[in-house]
Amino acid sequence: MAARIAPLGWHVVVYFEAADLPDLEDFFATLPVPLVIDHMGRPDVTRDPDGPEFARFLRFADRNRCWVKVSCPERLTVTGPRALDGERHAYTDVVSFARTVVEEFGDRVLWGTDWPHPNLTDHMPDDGLLVDHVAHVAGSADLRRRLLVDNPMALYWPEECA
Template identity: 50%
Template sequence: MTDRITSWHSNPSRPKFTPPPGAVDAHCHVFGPQSQFPFSPKAKYLPEDAGPDKLFALRDHLGFSRNVIVQASCHGTDNSATLDAIARSNGMARGVAVVDPDISETELEALHDGGIRGVRFNFLKRLVDNAPKDKFLEVAGRLPDGWHVVIYFEADILEEMTEFIDNIPVPVVIDHMGRPDVTQGPNGKDMTAFRKLLDSRDDIWTKVTCPDRLDPAGPPYADFIAAVRPLVEDYPTRILWGTDWPHPNMQDVLPDDGQLVDVIPQIAVTEKLQHQLLVDNPMALYWAED
């Protein structure tokens, strides 16, 4: 693996939609810089550097105030790059880590002190080689107070994930709604199954994110909007939003982050819903002490 991937737009548009004051981009990543934070030898992709300076410049360009930085799979369980970005944010970032199942309580507390508020379990086979549910559950039972578990999977394994999710003893956040087929519409098989999951416990949250990944027709993301808007309206206190910048493995089509932001008022159509999505909910989950 020698070619490094650029997966983000070099000149994103400025969105027409103005996020409310205090808005949080609750799903983004940093890559490297490699010279300081080498990528994992198990990485399935090797991206160009996309460090905190670029991330915070994009935050300001899009009109956001805060970030939740999710550990990228290319960095494995070494969370140094994520922790460095949080430390450089002047208190305006929190993080989600990827950890070795054998991590100690002392190491978990150090992550907490560094601004981490959750751990991510990735079940995408193209990104990870092993996802041991039993060891994940053991880790979930040892997390610091106030943490949650983030889970990334695709819709075709939702049914087999149900028992595992039910046994997680802390709140759960599902990345990108479990990647449903949005062309099925709001009442399609995938979204119906996902709603059943949300209804199974009142502490399952989800990120209504990634129209660029989920809508094969591309902008203006009409199928995504049609499928997701009812979900936002029916679960207003359990939704989050993020850019997914720098869009891992999206090198074939570089999403315009300004266009992604302009989807927000089409899925959260009132000011109240927008405030819940972008301020109230992420602040409650990641800045509870504030």
């Protein structure tokens, strides 16, 4: 299928659990289309963001010039949204992973949500907190513009950016 869509300039969105990347990365590397990785490759946010598992993901994404979606902290979090310094803060256990992706792949990172949040059975996320999460992971106006405007334009409407 990827070979059939390659001439159209399309991309493939891949979803996988972080633990499955070692078994999938060789296959993904053979695909003749740009890859967009959903949910930052679903890192285990109880692990160290500087640890070997996430480092492997970052190397894979860099080596294969992947686009990475900084999306769905509500699906990755263990702690959930919580109060921090007297105000609600969005998904603090996911922030360091997402911030790393935004900084490492500034020209190939995308933001998104999973609205209307299908298949969630234990909670319904606050969409306002999901939007607030952006400021915690993209710390400058330039990074936010790239994440929310420039990069989606480059991926989905490249002729407009030329």
